[in-house]
Amino acid sequence: MTQPVSLCEGIETLSMAYLDDELAAEERRELELHLVECASCRRHLDAERADIELVRSALVAPPAPDLLKARIATMLDAEDRVAARVERSRWTRYVLPGSAVFAAAAALLVFLGVGMQPPEARRIATAPREVVRQQTRSLPLEVQGASTGSWLRQHFAPVEPPRFTEPGIQLVGARATAIQGHDAALLRYLVNVGSNRVSLTAVLIANVPDELFSGGDPVRVGGLTLHLHDANGLPAVSYIDENRMGYVFTSERMTAGELLSLVGTSDLIGRAQQLR
Amino acid sequence: MLATREKRAEFERQALVHTDALYGAAYRLTRNARDAEDLVQDSLLRAYRFWDSFEQDSNCKAWLLRIVTNTFINEYQRKKRSREVLDAASAEQSTTDGVLVHAESSAQRSPERLLLDRSVSDDVQRALDALPDDFRTAVVLCDVQGLSYKEIAEIMQTPVGTVMSRLFRGRKLLAAALREFAIDQGYVRETPAPGATVPDTKVDKTIDLEKYRAEKKAREGSR
Numbered sequence: 001m002t003q004p005v006s007l008c009e010g011i012e013t014l015s016m017a018y019l020d021d022e023l024a025a026e027e028r029r030e031l032e033l034h035l036v037e038c039a040s041c042r043r044h045l046d047a048e049r050a051d052i053e054l055v056r057s058a059l060v061a062p063p064a065p066d067l068l069k070a071r072i073a074t075m076l077d078a079e080d081r082v083a084a085r086v087e088r089s090r091w092t093r094y095v096l097p098g099s100a101v102f103a104a105a106a107a108l109l110v111f112l113g114v115g116m117q118p119p120e121a122r123r124i125a126t127a128p129r130e131v132v133r134q135q136t137r138s139l140p141l142e143v144q145g146a147s148t149g150s151w152l153r154q155h156f157a158p159v160e161p162p163r164f165t166e167p168g169i170q171l172v173g174a175r176a177t178a179i180q181g182h183d184a185a186l187l188r189y190l191v192n193v194g195s196n197r198v199s200l201t202a203v204l205i206a207n208v209p210d211e212l213f214s215g216g217d218p219v220r221v222g223g224l225t226l227h228l229h230d231a232n233g234l235p236a237v238s239y240i241d242e243n244r245m246g247y248v249f250t251s252e253r254m255t256a257g258e259l260l261s262l263v264g265t266s267d268l269i270g271r272a273q274q275l276r
Numbered sequence: 277m278l279a280t281r282e283k284r285a286e287f288e289r290q291a292l293v294h295t296d297a298l299y300g301a302a303y304r305l306t307r308n309a310r311d312a313e314d315l316v317q318d319s320l321l322r323a324y325r326f327w328d329s330f331e332q333d334s335n336c337k338a339w340l341l342r343i344v345t346n347t348f349i350n351e352y353q354r355k356k357r358s359r360e361v362l363d364a365a366s367a368e369q370s371t372t373d374g375v376l377v378h379a380e381s382s383a384q385r386s387p388e389r390l391l392l393d394r395s396v397s398d399d400v401q402r403a404l405d406a407l408p409d410d411f412r413t414a415v416v417l418c419d420v421q422g423l424s425y426k427e428i429a430e431i432m433q434t435p436v437g438t439v440m441s442r443l444f445r446g447r448k449l450l451a452a453a454l455r456e457f458a459i460d461q462g463y464v465r466e467t468p469a470p471g472a473t474v475p476d477t478k479v480d481k482t483i484d485l486e487k488y489r490a491e492k493k494a495r496e497g498s499r
Contacts, residue, residue, distance in 0.1 A: 063296040
């Protein structure tokens, strides 16, 4: 017999390495030949295989929750914002990227016509600034996923979360908040900007007085007048509907043009047009 | 601005696609959904800040897992230890003769804690709880992430032989604990499963491919 004793002696090492696909081709062949003849080593390999399969099947882990992905997006946004502040002046935020859609280009033309003075010179409205301040704090959402709509109606007001006709926009969840003493609901969305997935915050404020939203530049989009604000260097878009429900949209990762074009595809426009 | 956008796009394309995998590893390492989320978030922030130091052609997933593992070992374990000093219910697991024993100490736990435990943990997490960290890390990197011995050795900064030993013992302990729970809950009858081998942690067996190869070579040479 040419059977080397060492195969049986080293079977624990060999069978594990064999099952983990860590043996060299030659070692593999040698072990397979040995297994044909050696029932004891065969039993050992089977036992080892059963253990590994049990462990692997038990350890299959759940995927990352959507909320975590949203938190990561927000965190990276904040990180980028710090880098961007160093890199560029606030003015460049208002430069529209070449890829922006027609609606945004049209909106921007109106915007440029109205608000040529530097953003610093304009009075900054309280509500959008407060919204921007709130969205940069990553407080946990109270509700997420499909039940966000019913949560909003139950805990805030009889209103639907804004929806967008642009594809790929996902409502992540919401939490209750307050803006300058007014009841408000903060909704978080994930949005595609180019190849990036970025977070968008929408804050709904009930029974909002006009002065809370003053100071922005009026922009006509789809027959509606939205207001574009510079809130601490970030763009924010606001709108007050016929029920005095105030909306503020902002994102740390979108330019003013991108934000305007996105809000321009929201059903706020549709709702208002139906009423007319 | 362009540089920031490009960096972010690159990071999303190469790193964020592994978020599910990182969460899976973190979930099994921390045995707790909340800690796992924090661990993944902290690790990705660290990765993003050090993105320039990532060598573009190397294995991004392995690089990220190293950050997750190191962050876990350095911070979460320390945090956990300081928490355990305050937590009277910490001594719920013990290892006797290599067989895992899990004693429910529900009476000592707050209702919130119980609810949380029930919602995020299961037998698997309890079985993992009782494993020494080094064993658990080796098993998670191999059996959850499918990394090679060499990659695990680099992450854990130990020789391949050490990885193999930890992996071998970790799997044996875990498999035994899982069968134990299955018997307790009546999923299986109390006869040893065909693959069941009683883990023997007292005998310090050598599970080391390099050593095996060296010994085999020496033996063949002397023949």
